[in-house]
Amino acid sequence: MVRRIEKGTVLDHLPAGSALSIMNLLKLEDNLVVVAVNVLSSRYGTKDMIKIEGKLLSKAESDKIGLIAPNATINIIRGGRVMSKGRASPPEEIKGILRCPNKKCITNFEQCETKFIRTGDKYKCVFCESHFSVRDFELQPS
């Protein structure tokens, strides 16, 4: 039932309980996806995993994972082999994929690309200059 994938992505070391949010964020309804939740982990105690067949994540998608799961491992599979293994990290800059939580920010009224810059553990909207932690954002599907 859970076969080896030829081409796709395996997301490992996701925080336990985050798999469904990440699936929703990456809009995976058209892909074959295998999810494991609350798997025992020597490093984190418990973790979630997602195996996505036929999809190689883009930079913007990796950035989104970096927001929710900053320690996730992203394995890219081609020809049945792990071609690259990277660690998701909180992106330095997030363009376009997040709405500004400040209701009075101009970006919520005009069509324009939002942009946030990381300042320590927060993100600053380059327009309204407000700072937000990750949990302040309503993460939009891709």
Place this chain on the structure above:
Amino acid sequence: MKLRSKDLISAADLEKREVKAILEEAEHMLGTVRKGRQLKMLKGKILATLFFEPSTRTRLSFESAMTRLGGSVIGFSGTEGTSVRKGETLQDTVRNVENYADGIAMRHPLEGSARLAAQSVKIPVINGGDGANQHPTQALLDLFTIKQEKDLRNTRVALCGDLKYGRTVHSLMYLLPMFGTEISIVSPEVLGMPEHIMDEVEGRYGTRPEKQASLKEAVKWADVLYVTRIQRERFPDPNEYERVAGSYVVDSRLLSGAKKDMVILHPLPRVDEIKPEVDSTPYAKYFDQTFYGVVVRMALLNMLMGGGRHG
């Protein structure tokens, strides 16, 4: 000198050497205005003043500054009679105005509006206030006023009133510590300085402004008392407003505890946070600020729209 950016959007974007250059240019402008000289640096240039929300001082002082530099002004105050009422976006509005003018000075109720406008056009955009975010030209004229009265390095400035929504104090927070000026803050708890600004200022300058327990304590401590208006609409409970606003009133009795050479600044308009009896005291410098606003804006206009050299 020219500023690094084509625009002036936020005090947080300015470097110390740029602020110093603006203050020097303003000093020169002050001399020429006092001598009654008409300047021609911006002759043939047009400034568009786009005020999407009310303003008296900022708009008029931009217009006065542009006129004193030999340029001319077009624009609107309030969106009545403009295509904004038909739903035209800010980006489209400024793209059109770019074809009529060489620079834009704007005020808008939404935060980040000036940054978006600046991204949409090639001509300089100057932020005359974007919601509760920034008001850099006011902060620069406040700094200029303080410099006329005090040595910036050895001065203690107490910011009081509405520090949460007061855009002028947000801008001042970035400028004052550049010169070693000491800041303390005093406000009702619900109107405190946003933590992200406190954090950013501490990160940049290594000092975090101290909180004063009361206005009375702040008055004793300060060389400059910077007063801002506490707006009724910020309080869900009118009784709470009455209670809080009453404890942030500057009057003769409060000033009996002040240093003799303390000065009081206010970005204006005031409502009743500074009693009229204070106007005639040597402490009151808030009307001087409005005069300095013209020369500081002359300096900025010349640096952003002209050659940035003294005339």
